Amino acid sequence: MSMRELRQSPTAQMVSPDMQEPELMLECRQLCKVYTQGPERVEVLRNLNLRVYAGERVAIVGASGSGKTTLLNLLGGLDLPSSGEVMIAGLNLASLNEAQRGRMRNRNLGFVYQFHHLLGEFSALENVSMPLLIAGNDVRRSASRAAAILERVGLGHRLEHKPSELSGGERQRVAIARALVTEPRCVLLDEPTGNLDRHTAREIHALMAELNTQLATSFVVVTHDEEFARSLDRVLLLRNGQLEELDAATRAAIAARGLAASLVEAPVQDAAHGE
Numbered sequence: 001m002s003m004r005e006l007r008q009s010p011t012a013q014m015v016s017p018d019m020q021e022p023e024l025m026l027e028c029r030q031l032c033k034v035y036t037q038g039p040e041r042v043e044v045l046r047n048l049n050l051r052v053y054a055g056e057r058v059a060i061v062g063a064s065g066s067g068k069t070t071l072l073n074l075l076g077g078l079d080l081p082s083s084g085e086v087m088i089a090g091l092n093l094a095s096l097n098e099a100q101r102g103r104m105r106n107r108n109l110g111f112v113y114q115f116h117h118l119l120g121e122f123s124a125l126e127n128v129s130m131p132l133l134i135a136g137n138d139v140r141r142s143a144s145r146a147a148a149i150l151e152r153v154g155l156g157h158r159l160e161h162k163p164s165e166l167s168g169g170e171r172q173r174v175a176i177a178r179a180l181v182t183e184p185r186c187v188l189l190d191e192p193t194g195n196l197d198r199h200t201a202r203e204i205h206a207l208m209a210e211l212n213t214q215l216a217t218s219f220v221v222v223t224h225d226e227e228f229a230r231s232l233d234r235v236l237l238l239r240n241g242q243l244e245e246l247d248a249a250t251r252a253a254i255a256a257r258g259l260a261a262s263l264v265e266a267p268v269q270d271a272a273h274g275e
């Protein structure tokens with residue numbers, strides 16, 4: 001049973017009257033982001049609300065330029081909103097200074113960027129060890145955990161390669177390994193498997209499912225992979241600066257037409273409701 005079903009299940013509430021409300025992992029309230037480019041104002045997010053509970057897996061879909069990366073950057077504290085609030089594990093990001101935000105990220109969040117952002121002068125093993133070292137683990141233990149997760153994403157034979165010596169998909173897998181190696185409570189991923197073949201993408205999805213089951217890791221994933229999006233607990237469409245929850249019927253319609261086509265044509269929403 002997904003977290004969402006659990007929250008909504010009257011049986012669960014009846015059987016376990018003292019069962020606690022699932023923990024709110026991530027929340028944003030009335031989030032606005034406006035970019036000012038000379039005299040031009042680009043209003044990307046407009047009073048956007050989102051709640052993600054511990055153990056929930058949420059897909060975010062939307063047309064190119066709709067603001068998906070902007071949203072993930074705000075959720076990860078990599079950028080600040082024009083107005084509104086972001087809370088991670090109960091902490092309001094605006095109340096933290098840069099150093100505190102960095103520590104909060106290292107403790108709670110994994111981040112897979114759309115364009116991976118690996119450190120060019122370091123090997124795959126060193127890139128993946130980095131978050132563990134920053135968290136205070138010793139070098140040997142960090143290297144051994146980094147090697148294990150690189151093995152898991154199919155790169156056990158590329159540990160000493162630098163990013164420039166890896167293919168695009170291999171770099172993306174190093175970035176995924178780096179985000180997951182600390183076993184963060186919440187992972188934000190920006191099109192993590194866009195460059196990967198179907199088999200490798202499925203391996204990465206399986207790894208995410210495993211972490212979700214074993215550690216109740218939450219995932220917020222921007223994706224164009226409709227099969228993968230449908231396998232998650234919720235699918236949210238970012239459109240006109242806000243998130244709309246896609247119900248089962250709309251999700252099925254999108255599956256039939258293909259996600260890319262549906263985004264261009266803007267799928268019809270019968271029972272759309274904001275977060």
Ligand SMILES: Nc1ncnc2c1ncn2[C@@H]1O[C@H](COP(=O)(O)OP(=O)(O)OP(=O)(O)O)[C@@H](O)[C@H]1O
Nearest residue numbers: 035036037042044063064065066067068069070071
């Ligand atoms: N630093 C910036 N300054 C000005 N405008 C920006 C900036 N970053 C993004 N934008 C604009 O904000 C809009 C949203 O960009 P964003 O990168 O969030 O889109 P996206 O949904 O991730 O798109 P894609 O699917 O192509 O990655 C775009 O129109 C973009 O041109």
Ligand SMILES: [Mg+2]
Nearest residue numbers: 068069114190
């Ligand atoms: Mg993007």
